[in-house]
Amino acid sequence: NTSLAELDPEIAQVLQDELGRQRNTLEMIASENFAPRAVLEAQGSVLTNKYAEGYPGRRYYGGCEYVDIAENLAIDRVKTLFGAEYANVQPHSGAQANAAALAAMINPGDKILGLSLAHGGHLTHGMKLNFSGKLYEVAAYQVEEDTFRIDMDKLREQAKAEKPQVIIAGWSAYPRHLDFAAFRSIADEVGALLWTDMAHFAGLVAAGLHPSPVPHSDVVTSTVHKTLAGPRSGVILAKQEWAKKLNSAVFPGQQGGPLMHVIAAKAVAFKVAGSDEFKERQERVLEGARILADRLNQPDVAAAGVSVLTGGTDVHLVLVDLRNSDLDGQQAEDLLHSVGITVNRNAVPFDPRPPMVTSGLRIGTPALATRGFGAAEFTEVAEIIATALKAGAAVDAEALKARVHKLAEDFPLYPGIEG
Ligand code: PLP
Numbered sequence: 001n002t003s004l005a006e007l008d009p010e011i012a013q014v015l016q017d018e019l020g021r022q023r024n025t026l027e028m029i030a031s032e033n034f035a036p037r038a039v040l041e042a043q044g045s046v047l048t049n050k051y052a053e054g055y056p057g058r059r060y061y062g063g064c065e066y067v068d069i070a071e072n073l074a075i076d077r078v079k080t081l082f083g084a085e086y087a088n089v090q091p092h093s094g095a096q097a098n099a100a101a102l103a104a105m106i107n108p109g110d111k112i113l114g115l116s117l118a119h120g121g122h123l124t125h126g127m128k129l130n131f132s133g134k135l136y137e138v139a140a141y142q143v144e145e146d147t148f149r150i151d152m153d154k155l156r157e158q159a160k161a162e163k164p165q166v167i168i169a170g171w172s173a174y175p176r177h178l179d180f181a182a183f184r185s186i187a188d189e190v191g192a193l194l195w196t197d198m199a200h201f202a203g204l205v206a207a208g209l210h211p212s213p214v215p216h217s218d219v220v221t222s223t224v225h226k227t228l229a230g231p232r233s234g235v236i237l238a239k240q241e242w243a244k245k246l247n248s249a250v251f252p253g254q255q256g257g258p259l260m261h262v263i264a265a266k267a268v269a270f271k272v273a274g275s276d277e278f279k280e281r282q283e284r285v286l287e288g289a290r291i292l293a294d295r296l297n298q299p300d301v302a303a304a305g306v307s308v309l310t311g312g313t314d315v316h317l318v319l320v321d322l323r324n325s326d327l328d329g330q331q332a333e334d335l336l337h338s339v340g341i342t343v344n345r346n347a348v349p350f351d352p353r354p355p356m357v358t359s360g361l362r363i364g365t366p367a368l369a370t371r372g373f374g375a376a377e378f379t380e381v382a383e384i385i386a387t388a389l390k391a392g393a394a395v396d397a398e399a400l401k402a403r404v405h406k407l408a409e410d411f412p413l414y415p416g417i418e419g
């Protein structure tokens with residue numbers, strides 16, 4: 001019964017230092033969030049000890065009477081949250097949910113058509129070193145060079161020419177809504193299945209602030225830890241007719257024992273995501289992103305060669321275009337890090353710089369909204385970011401750091417938790 005601090009002081013120190021980092025900096029990585037304390041509690045619980053291969057009521061291990069309750073709660077809550085007929089809450093991660101979804105829908109060698117990684121798609125949508133690029137034939141669509149948006153008429157023509165078995169809607173870096181009805185009609189026209197990966201925007205969908213892909217798609221996958229603010233993990237939703245194939249694709253197809261502590265934490269996160277508080281928070285997520293885009297659209301920022309891809313945002317992130325700036329993506333990421341703001345560099349479509357350097361930044365608002373930030377705080381954050389990007393190497397990092405510190409102090413993270 002030795003505590004972590006006693007048993008393993010080195011790892012205990014890592015936890016404390018990471019909590020300090022999260023508390024003292026402003027987290028603006030678009031795919032990150034702060035899981036509520038209740039989620040951390042469920043995830044750090046004795047449920048980690050339990051083997052439960054199979055599904056509730058049909059396990060290959062004894063002693064599953066309590067974890068069955070947790071899994072059924074998670075399933076029922078996520079189905080209600082998104083209006084889905086079927087849910088599988090066992091995928092350990094978003095990537096595993098996607099692997100199972102494709103395995104259920106098609107066979108190796110079949111063709112998938114997804115958004116190119118370089119234009120905002122995800123590794124699991126057909127990148128050549130990923131399972132998706134190795135197992136399946138891949139065709140990729142792109143955004144337009146002038147608008148940076150997906151042109152659905154062009155996608156229709158491409159789908160007719162490529163005849164994929166699966167069309168993928170969804171992204172890791174795209175600041176606008178997708179037209180799910182148009183995706184559905186294209187899929188129907190070419191006899192393809194429609195899979196939507198809503199990992200990034202699921203929290204907005206849950207709050208009713210983003211169009212839902214669920215009624216239009218055959219299968220929908222998501223992570224639970226981005227805008228949804230739950231434990232790091234994945235989930236699959238689908239029409240009931242897919243239940244058998246998807247269940248079998250997850251277990252035994254992709255995974256052995258489910259992580260029951262994570263599934264319990266997912267149940268908690270889905271409960272939270274159905275609340276009025278969660279909806280109000282997602283409104284602040286969107287408001288914050290709009291405030292940031294508006295600030296970065298101002299002439300003083302444009303004069304430094306910095307602009308906003310597509311001119312704005314409909315979602316929780318802003319894509320910053322640095323192709324005309326003296327700063328590349330790596331330098332801009334480091335610059336913001338030096339003032340206490342964490343973001344990630346991101347290739348912009350048609351990026352002239354290599355993928356490890358890039359000409360863009362992806363900046364998201366979900367974690368700060370969870371922390372309590374509203375319009376006033378996001379206005380201050382936007383001002384700090386604009387000031388840094390305009391100044392470049394000449395930035396007065398100490399002055400900006402003090403402003404960051406004040407915001408962090410005003411919105412304490414995880415009060416009462418000690419790492
Ligand atoms: N799908 C999309 C669209 C993503 O952006 C991500 C993560 O960045 C994933 C899937 C994969 O999630 P995970 O990191 O949990 O495997």
